[in-house]
Amino acid sequence: MSEGLFDGVLARGASGAGDRAWLQAMLDAEAALARARASVGQIPGDVAEAIAAACRAEDYDVASLGRDAVGGGNPAAPLAKALTARVEGAARGEVHRGFTSQDVLDTALMLVVARVRPALLGDLRGAADACAALAAEHRDTPIAGRTLLQQAVPTTFGLKAAGWAAGLDGAVARLDAFRPAAQLGGAAGTLASLGGEALAVRAAFAAGLGLDDPALPWHTDRGRIVGLAAALGGACAAVAKVAGDVVLLAQTEVGEVREATGGTSSTMPHKHNPVAAVSALGCARPAPGLVAAVLSAAGGHEHERAAGSWHAEWTPLRALLVAAISAAAWLRESVSGLEVDAERMRANIHELTLAEQAATALADETGRERANELVAEAAREGRLPEGADVDVGAATGSAGALVDRFLAGR
Amino acid sequence: MSEGLFDGVLARGASGAGDRAWLQAMLDAEAALARARASVGQIPGDVAEAIAAACRAEDYDVASLGRDAVGGGNPAAPLAKALTARVEGAARGEVHRGFTSQDVLDTALMLVVARVRPALLGDLRGAADACAALAAEHRDTPIAGRTLLQQAVPTTFGLKAAGWAAGLDGAVARLDAFRPAAQLGGAAGTLASLGGEALAVRAAFAAGLGLDDPALPWHTDRGRIVGLAAALGGACAAVAKVAGDVVLLAQTEVGEVREATGGTSSTMPHKHNPVAAVSALGCARPAPGLVAAVLSAAGGHEHERAAGSWHAEWTPLRALLVAAISAAAWLRESVSGLEVDAERMRANIHELTLAEQAATALADETGRERANELVAEAAREGRLPEGADVDVGAATGSAGALVDRFLAGR
């Protein structure tokens, strides 16, 4: 997204959360306010359109705005100045009028989120769909059920993949419920410089941007920010669960799945790194700390505008947005076309995961007590008793029915 | 809630999240499973009722169960053993059958949350209502608008209090949206030991407890846990905003509000500590870190059951639940009957917060340029020009309309 040395390393599909996207969103806010004021007659329509016409990100230099923001506390003021310099006549006095810097930046954040969300949701849904497809295809493929990283009893890969899909579906639902809202309050939230039509201006402003128009300015009510951070952190958590399982199943010693596009190496030809899943984990792992950083800031906004807490939101929130977008994109790549080795899954199942079934089967012949003894004796040598009639499929309980139920309800 | 040296210090109204409540919830899960199995004919009804009859927390000793849980990884196994010891005959073999420990504890967590939520929501709503009442009463009470903890331009205390209510309303909405769900999966999530009626048993189990019946077991899909932690953390953030403002407004040098029940001291008779707001802050401050701790755990559950991450959820999640409940209860006390000193609010407003209004007023006589000069000159001495006709009320913009709009929409 950006041009830095590290920015692209794990980032994926995150240009919509990059500087240029922020710049355009800030300009869109400026244009929308001008038009909203025109809509209630505060300024002539052509003045508003002159301002709006100058609101194209490609006409501005990010680096130069960034430099002008140094010490000023935020990039809204230098942008307003640069925008003013690109208009003429009456428009000059009307640029940014009614805004406080936080109005511009909070609104821009919401626009950025609203704009990147479809792609983010698309990747989460794409990953979930790929998992659901695996669930359908492998409804009856046995795999070792593992608890505490030890084989316990059999399950199916279909049920495992359905669980992955369910987690991602949940993340989608939580992100989808977030409602981006416009911010307009002026210096102390009273809309004082927008006169008697202030509420009408605000309604038009929000409508023009396709954002909610909340009853009150939310300069220091950061519930929306908390909700956003939580939804992004939740998406990272859901991704991390799936990516972690893929990495574990792809271990050399397990070998049950393999990424279609994993990296290879001439000096280590056996190595098939699950690069996409590992990258997804790399993106997702810092998320809890980033959420904490956002929440710390979001809970302490003093009075009408905070002494530092607002500024404190930017670094972790922007990092979290990039992390969630990238994690979802990597995971989608990982699970789309994941190569599943059903034979290896079956072969890996330790015989003794069927010990209880074997004992039950033997009990018909020998009685329960003796059956248990026979199984215990054999188990000491790491095998089942000879003649124990076991069937992995029968040991997977309601796995198939659970998959059916899940897929039917999606 | 508990008997510890520190447990009650800040806790308030949190007994519903205490050990005894957990114990009853675990027992309720045991009873509900027995009845659910009876409902599909797996066990006789009287066996289920015999088990259910033994599921009363008052018959068990928390400390002794806690001791028996040492080393076992969780208290579900010792409880199952203790419950078995309290039933007779056929019931002995049916206690806990079909459960894995995580089924019991995840379900118990959800029951605990479902049961404490009404009181938590009640306190958040009570606090919000108290703030809304302040907003109505002080719709037109001027107060200094403060940004970066400096007086900026005037606003109203009504608008400030409306903002508090809005933040709390948002926290209510997010907590209210959380849906507690039953957990039932057995050893590897396949419900293998519940036979062909497993899904029917699960449905009856969930219904019996008044919980959702999700399509799949969620032993390692921790989205619900993430969502719960986020909602609790969000409640703490909303509380912290209001409590922080109360503490700032109650400063000796500001003196604009005063808690009705604040602490006094014979040696420091002037001191009127905003004890409830400070306690609310004490509860709310660790919340971001606790949320991070829950999210760290919740994103890393391996395969069918996690190697430590599930256990890792308990300490921060239980602390977060107590924190949110207590923070809300303290804040409700703080803002209910908050004494507002409207005269002090008016008197505290620095004359120069009206500088722009003064300049505008003078401009009619002297022209804008001269008016600005006159204001600047006077401002150097910390006052407005003589004869400048200012009106604080007129400087509060749309504050009143914003309050009306907010109150009408609640």
Place this chain on the structure above:
Amino acid sequence: MSEGLFDGVLARGASGAGDRAWLQAMLDAEAALARARASVGQIPGDVAEAIAAACRAEDYDVASLGRDAVGGGNPAAPLAKALTARVEGAARGEVHRGFTSQDVLDTALMLVVARVRPALLGDLRGAADACAALAAEHRDTPIAGRTLLQQAVPTTFGLKAAGWAAGLDGAVARLDAFRPAAQLGGAAGTLASLGGEALAVRAAFAAGLGLDDPALPWHTDRGRIVGLAAALGGACAAVAKVAGDVVLLAQTEVGEVREATGGTSSTMPHKHNPVAAVSALGCARPAPGLVAAVLSAAGGHEHERAAGSWHAEWTPLRALLVAAISAAAWLRESVSGLEVDAERMRANIHELTLAEQAATALADETGRERANELVAEAAREGRLPEGADVDVGAATGSAGALVDRFLAGR
């Protein structure tokens, strides 16, 4: 340590951080102040001794003190009252004199830390020593080197175990560097109620408790708390690395190590859960969030005493202390007597991890280019070319020398 339902589940060796230990530490602070005041002649020696004689935790009821602390903000005031009730005559007026509550609790925290540290360091060192012993014993035991959970090139189990020891040694060094300090400042940190001998009283107070006597009260300078939390969090991180590796090596499909005391089950006789390592992970995982919670609180202490931040430290800091103690104890159990299957380690090494060695060996006969082709061809079938002369030991580079260097330097 405590009597709760969950307290003992993962806690291990943590009774020194429990309520009774805190109570004794608070009483020790009261006794030390009385004696310190006597040492400068502020009160008679027998008054001090009368107070000190009443400072035995076993004479007080934790639960009752806990209840009396409700609403008071901390347990120091009820304890001072209870202590006063246990002395007579002149001593009654001298109990707690010169203290503010925070003096008692900060000092008690430092005493608790000073007292549990030897055991915590003992467990960390014990675990490190066990790892170092494994490093010595398995200096030349080949094992697959794994990166991104894929086999890469061979290393030795000795080098791996040395790395574990090094991480634990580092954690020991950081914890050992922490210096517990006495806290004595009175209401606003000026020691006003201790008269002209205040600094001498403070010095005697600190000396009597074996704690540092810092130049200034540190009621709102929480660097010590930050340093303590970081050292505890660092210990948890070092433990988590080792425990995580043990769990991975103990996987059913890897089977290279096995805990001596792991849990078994009659229904799953093959399962040998690495219970101690999993418990260590369960303790360690929430640590980063708990550290964040402490740091959030520790950075915001206003003026002479904070409005909530001090109270906010307790829950996460006490949880962190228990977590570190328990994690270290579990890890020590896990690695002490860890069963190492050197044959399985050797057998698990994938032939192709030696591909580069094979190519180099063949190159002598065929030239480098042809050798690479031969290896690549064979690798496509998952093996090395016939006749390729490979030696795992030779592929482990300086592993042995690194172990020697490390062990020599411990």
Place this chain on the structure above:
Amino acid sequence: MSEGLFDGVLARGASGAGDRAWLQAMLDAEAALARARASVGQIPGDVAEAIAAACRAEDYDVASLGRDAVGGGNPAAPLAKALTARVEGAARGEVHRGFTSQDVLDTALMLVVARVRPALLGDLRGAADACAALAAEHRDTPIAGRTLLQQAVPTTFGLKAAGWAAGLDGAVARLDAFRPAAQLGGAAGTLASLGGEALAVRAAFAAGLGLDDPALPWHTDRGRIVGLAAALGGACAAVAKVAGDVVLLAQTEVGEVREATGGTSSTMPHKHNPVAAVSALGCARPAPGLVAAVLSAAGGHEHERAAGSWHAEWTPLRALLVAAISAAAWLRESVSGLEVDAERMRANIHELTLAEQAATALADETGRERANELVAEAAREGRLPEGADVDVGAATGSAGALVDRFLAGR
């Protein structure tokens, strides 16, 4: 430091932690390895010098390297390629030989830290010195001691400023104790590709860069990273304490301090925002969450190299480094030349903070009981009894002696 829209907003003096500094550090690592290998005779000296001569950051394009790093997981590989392209002949085959990417990046991180540390320590010490100077100058300047943001009893501004200095001194000591170390291990930490001289190469490599040469590679022993994050987080916490107090003392209603360079505004001429302190807070507030993010990553590095956790360290660690540097720089500006209004401090002290002194004074005449009654009566009207002889200076206890003791011990 960077060219982004937000990067410069709060950053200050952080160019040493920027992309170009990282690039040079990576190149320095490459040059040092070549020279180290030459020093033991593995390659000719002129080959090493040819490589070293190409290791100048100004010859490389950050943006282009950043783009080439996309998908590759880190920027070390593209840099090695670009460096190879800039040398000729035998040098081409020797660039990067013996390194794994993590060797380059971990070493570069340590170099970056070693290089920015003097400036960071300089700012922390500069801020501490400014505070110490304030402590000396205002040794006897009375100010209200405030607890829970309420005036309690008097203290001195000197003692308050000494406490600020003490907190910063502590942060300096913790940062100063951190020891940057070289990283060199190769693919699996065995130094296999550096032959029999591997340890000698590593020693020369570390010495060439002025870094420690630890006994073992630390690819997955992240104690150093934990220690670094903790020290940076601790610096932020110490800064936040001081900056928070400055902001509170600078409140319009308190007005006891004023930043020399605070921002002014023509429309709000009374406003004198403590911009530097607010910026310091903005930098410091996310630090706890960032520390948690680093610790989460640092505790989970699997086997010889981690599946994502290493990558996960970069975003929070780099942000934390910039945050600490900037926070320290802002704070130094804030407290250097801080304007102290000693008269306002004295005037702000509420009469009743001397209630106890007044009662003691009156007691000589009236007896203690009557004196207490008189004080209580008068206090109800917010004043002291007439004729009560009070002296603020006498009420500040050992504040002066504490300042002396502190300054003498620095």
